Amino acid sequence: MKVAVVGGGVVGLSATVALLRRGADVRCYESGEPMGERSAGDTRIFRLAHAYPDMVALAERSRALFAEWSERAGTALVDEVGTVVSGAEAEKWADAMAAAGAAHDVTDPGSPLLRLPARAFAGPALVDPAGGVIRVDRIREFLTGAVGNHLRRARVDAVEETPAGVRVTAGSASETFDAAVICAGAGTSALAAGVGIETPSTLEHHLRVSFPIRAEAPAPLQCWITQPAGDVLGTYQHAAAPGRWAVGGQVDPALVSWAGGRQPAEQASLEAVTAFVAEHLPFVEPRPVGRLYCAHNPDLGDGLQFVRRGRVLVTYGENLMKFAPLLGETLAQAGIDGSTPDDAGPLA
Numbered sequence: 001m002k003v004a005v006v007g008g009g010v011v012g013l014s015a016t017v018a019l020l021r022r023g024a025d026v027r028c029y030e031s032g033e034p035m036g037e038r039s040a041g042d043t044r045i046f047r048l049a050h051a052y053p054d055m056v057a058l059a060e061r062s063r064a065l066f067a068e069w070s071e072r073a074g075t076a077l078v079d080e081v082g083t084v085v086s087g088a089e090a091e092k093w094a095d096a097m098a099a100a101g102a103a104h105d106v107t108d109p110g111s112p113l114l115r116l117p118a119r120a121f122a123g124p125a126l127v128d129p130a131g132g133v134i135r136v137d138r139i140r141e142f143l144t145g146a147v148g149n150h151l152r153r154a155r156v157d158a159v160e161e162t163p164a165g166v167r168v169t170a171g172s173a174s175e176t177f178d179a180a181v182i183c184a185g186a187g188t189s190a191l192a193a194g195v196g197i198e199t200p201s202t203l204e205h206h207l208r209v210s211f212p213i214r215a216e217a218p219a220p221l222q223c224w225i226t227q228p229a230g231d232v233l234g235t236y237q238h239a240a241a242p243g244r245w246a247v248g249g250q251v252d253p254a255l256v257s258w259a260g261g262r263q264p265a266e267q268a269s270l271e272a273v274t275a276f277v278a279e280h281l282p283f284v285e286p287r288p289v290g291r292l293y294c295a296h297n298p299d300l301g302d303g304l305q306f307v308r309r310g311r312v313l314v315t316y317g318e319n320l321m322k323f324a325p326l327l328g329e330t331l332a333q334a335g336i337d338g339s340t341p342d343d344a345g346p347l348a
């Protein structure tokens with residue numbers, strides 16, 4: 001079976017690898033660097049912790065597949081330091097973990113179960129011991145090696161259903177396939193519209209900023225998601241390059257709107273996150289030393305969404321790195337058997 005995968009981010013590369021293992025003849029089209037857009041950078045957070053039990057169960061399956069990838073890659077792809085979720089929703093997320101049968105603890109700031117860059121914060125805190133740091137740098141090397149010459153460096157202009165199959169056009173070249181999977185990140189809406197599929201297309205600017213970790217910080221630091229409390233930012237935080245603490249914040253949407261432009265949005269995010277670090281993270285120096293930018297869809301949350309029209313399958317969502325191996329398997333199977341996977345979790 002001949003299958004086109006449009007998009008060579010982590011989702012597209014994972015799907016390509018899973019399709020190759022099923023014996024398909026695959027082309028993965030990527031217009032830029034593989035994993036160079038939303039999948040860029042060195043690290044992300046893995047967590048079983050989610051607001052809904054079905055998402056916890058899917059994360060457990062994804063974690064098992066990460067372990068298989070780690071074996072094939074010959075190196076650990078998730079550093080299992082644990083993930084902490086703190087704030088008003090922590091109890092609800094703990095209930096979801098309990099319903100899914102996932103190991104967890106609920107505790108308060110100051111607990112010896114916590115290794116965070118601050119001792120005082122708005123609790124309670126949910127500890128997810130199976131969470132940790134996803135080594136994106138290692139995953140990129142593993143997946144690009146496994147995909148090999150099935151990667152085609154070209155920008156896809158159109159995906160169309162024709163009587164002969166799915167026609168994929170890139171510049172002056174067209175090729176026809178038995179099936180196509182569109183997983184082009186910020187490029188998905190435009191391509192999906194060509195086959196009559198509407199997907200959320202709103203974008204905003206997002207910036208993650210890295211800071212030096214002070215020597216007195218506990219080690220190894222857990223990944224940390226803080227929910228917004230009053231006028232304190234909601235954030236995600238984790239160890240990035242050695243000695244670096246990466247922080248992304250839910251900055252005022254008015255400051256990071258697409259229409260407002262990238263440069264002012266990056267500056268506003270940098271200022272908001274640096275102020276948060278200065279005020280709330282005593283074990284981190286409020287001195288920015290690294291940035292990671294992406295175009296983010298504010299209408300999407302932790303859910304996984306799938307839409308099919310004929311032989312074309314489209315997927316979209318946010319925070320997909322933690323589900324990458326599971327998404328790859330799911331898309332490969334559905335791409336081959338013509339099914340549509342069930343959506344999971346909320347749209348936003």
Ligand SMILES: Cc1cc2nc3c(=O)[nH]c(=O)nc-3n(C[C@H](O)[C@H](O)[C@H](O)COP(=O)(O)OP(=O)(O)OC[C@H]3O[C@@H](n4cnc5c(N)ncnc54)[C@H](O)[C@@H]3O)c2cc1C
Pocket residue numbers: 006007008009010011012029030031032033034035036037038039040044045046154155156157183184185186187188191206207208236248292293294317318319320321322323
């Ligand atoms: C700063 C930041 C922090 C994050 N934190 C986390 C986290 O802690 N945990 C987590 O699980 N997730 C996190 N995420 C989200 C996660 O990284 C993304 O959801 C995931 O990487 C998306 O992968 P993707 O393959 O869908 O998209 P992308 O990586 O964007 O891949 C899509 C690819 O399609 C290509 N493309 C687009 N249009 C075309 C076209 N017309 N023709 C050919 N190619 C095309 C693009 O060049 C791109 O490479 C974070 C993201 C960012 C940016």
